[in-house]
Amino acid sequence: MQISPLLESLISALRCLPGVGPKSAQRMAYHLLQRNRQAGLHLAHELNEAMNNIGHCKACRTFTEQEICTICANVRRQSSDQLCVVESPADIFAIEQTGQYSGRYFVLLGHLSPLDGIGPSDIGLDLLKSRLASESIHEVILATNPTVEGDATANYIAQMCNEFNIVATRIAHGVPVGGELEMVDGTTLSHSFVGRQKIDF
Amino acid sequence: MQISPLLESLISALRCLPGVGPKSAQRMAYHLLQRNRQAGLHLAHELNEAMNNIGHCKACRTFTEQEICTICANVRRQSSDQLCVVESPADIFAIEQTGQYSGRYFVLLGHLSPLDGIGPSDIGLDLLKSRLASESIHEVILATNPTVEGDATANYIAQMCNEFNIVATRIAHGVPVGGELEMVDGTTLSHSFVGRQKIDF
Numbered sequence: 464m465q466i467s468p469l470l471e472s473l474i475s476a477l478r479c480l481p482g483v484g485p486k487s488a489q490r491m492a493y494h495l496l497q498r499n500r501q502a503g504l505h506l507a508h509e510l511n512e513a514m515n516n517i518g519h520c521k522a523c524r525t526f527t528e529q530e531i532c533t534i535c536a537n538v539r540r541q542s543s544d545q546l547c548v549v550e551s552p553a554d555i556f557a558i559e560q561t562g563q564y565s566g567r568y569f570v571l572l573g574h575l576s577p578l579d580g581i582g583p584s585d586i587g588l589d590l591l592k593s594r595l596a597s598e599s600i601h602e603v604i605l606a607t608n609p610t611v612e613g614d615a616t617a618n619y620i621a622q623m624c625n626e627f628n629i630v631a632t633r634i635a636h637g638v639p640v641g642g643e644l645e646m647v648d649g650t651t652l653s654h655s656f657v658g659r660q661k662i663d664f
Numbered sequence: 665m666q667i668s669p670l671l672e673s674l675i676s677a678l679r680c681l682p683g684v685g686p687k688s689a690q691r692m693a694y695h696l697l698q699r700n701r702q703a704g705l706h707l708a709h710e711l712n713e714a715m716n717n718i719g720h721c722k723a724c725r726t727f728t729e730q731e732i733c734t735i736c737a738n739v740r741r742q743s744s745d746q747l748c749v750v751e752s753p754a755d756i757f758a759i760e761q762t763g764q765y766s767g768r769y770f771v772l773l774g775h776l777s778p779l780d781g782i783g784p785s786d787i788g789l790d791l792l793k794s795r796l797a798s799e800s801i802h803e804v805i806l807a808t809n810p811t812v813e814g815d816a817t818a819n820y821i822a823q824m825c826n827e828f829n830i831v832a833t834r835i836a837h838g839v840p841v842g843g844e845l846e847m848v849d850g851t852t853l854s855h856s857f858v859g860r861q862k863i864d865f
Contacts, residue, residue: 466757467728469714476710479703480681481695482688492714493754494682496727497773500715502680507711509677510696513670514704517697526697527668553694556667572698 470496522594524570524587525552534559540567544601548591548620550574550608558606566604569594574612575619583619591620595627602630609636671697723795725771725788726753735760741768745802749792749821751775751809759807767805770795775813776820787817789824796828803831810837 470492477488495503519525520532527533534540534555545566549555555568571586583589594600603624607613621631637655638647647655671693678689696704720726721733728734735741735756746767750756756769772787784790795801804825808814822832838856839848848856 466760467718467730467733469710469718469729470727473710473714476703476707479696479700479707480692482691487683489754489757490683491681493727493752495680495711496714496718497752499680502677503711503715506677506680507708507715509670509674510704510708510711513674513693513697514701514708517668517670526671526694528670529668532668551694551698553690556690556694559667 519572520570523568524572524590525555525568534568540565543567544599545604546594546598546600546602547604547606548617549606550613550616554606564604571607571616574607574610574616576612586616588620588623592623595624595629600629602632605631605633720771720773724769725773725791726756726769735769741766744768745800746805747795747799747801747803748805748807749818750807751814751817755807765805772808772817775808775811775817777813784820789821792821793824796825796830801830803833806832806834 474485474488474492477483477491478485480488483491495506516528517526518528520527520530520535522531522535525532525534529536543566545564546569547558547564547566548569548571549558550571550573552570552572555570558564558568569587569591571588573581573586575581575583575586595603603620605617605620607617617633621633624631635658636651637658638644638651644652675686675689675693678684678692679686681689684692696707717729718727719729721728721736722731723736724733726733726735730737744767746765747770748759748765748767749770749772750759751772751774753771753773756771759765759769770788770792772789774782774787776782776784776787796804804821806818806821808818818834822834825832836859837852838859839845839852845853
């Protein structure tokens with residue numbers, strides 16, 4: 464196989480993107496070279512800017528190029544007494560798109576995982592503790608992933624909240640909206656029974 | 665929605681890649697920031713290098729950063745009397761991977777399409793003509809796509825070859841290997857009947 468070395472290294476570099484295998488990478492490289500070199504250069508510039516300048520918010524640990532992210536800097540959000548704890552910055556994006564929540568966030572950037580050597584300080588729980596102690600927070604909403612590690616992390620943080628007499632809540636687990644009962648797995652279904660709510664008239 | 669402006673522009677820049685929608689672009693951006701900033705910077709560098717330095721081979725018009733691509737510069741290939749005409753550089757990649765062909769190539773970078781105003785000179789047929797006139801070529805293999813435009817382009821080039829008394833051949837159309845007859849469309853099946861070959865013992 465004899466192709467241009469530069470093209471070959473572009474194709475292999477594109478494979479760092481998640482979900483991009485050799486065929487997609489090849490298609491992307493040829494597409495950019497043949498149809499849209501300007502967009503390729505623009506992408507290179509944006510990648511450089513983002514990788515070099517985006518750091519973590521000092522208050523909530525999400526991605527931002529400033530000291531404090533736009534959500535933490537928002538005055539209306541600062542006056543909220545709710546704090547939502549999530550595992551990754553992408554979760555904030557998903558929650559914000561629902562328009563359901565208007566409080567502050569805290570990003571763990573991971574979850575507790577003793578087997579991998581990830582303890583409380585690795586997921587910023589010391590910072591969270593100091594925020595719980597110093598800020599006026601009434602409720603901590605634990606929106607970690609519904610996995611064993613996510614649940615364990617949520618429990619750990621709930622205990623921490625208890626020390627400061629702060630209410631800790633966990634997001635509901637149950638049947639996804641629009642799904643069919645017979646297609647839902649047993650664990651989810653049993654969660655939806657345990658978490659059943661009274662219908663008020 | 666309040667996310668970092670730099671992150672937002674990275675996500676929108678990633679959408680220039682073929683097959684990448686808003687969700688994939690978001691996943692890619694978060695993945696690079698969270699797990700692999702080095703790979704992101706490397707990708708930016710490779711994109712810049714490739715977009716700025718890759719041009720077209722003077723002989724066959726494929727992508728290369730040199731004057732003449734590695735295939736055209738190969739002495740063994742130069743002594744071959746076959747020339748394969750393809751629509752895009754990616755086609756060369758596909759043909760090379762079969763290991764079936766060891767001649768030279770010519771890349772049209774498109775196909776004849778009078779409705780879109782794409783005539784013979786736009787797909788480099790003047791350069792091809794001068795190569796047919798000056799080089800010792802015995803056979804031109806027309807490997808354009810099996811579409812209406814690809815077929816029309818192949819016919820046009822076949823007529824050109826005829827002027828120079830060069831044999832023009834078209835790659836076989838037929839049932840794909842490993843496919844099932846009942847799943848093959850009618851046009852392909854009729855092509856496979858027209859192009860049937862005698863079995864020699």
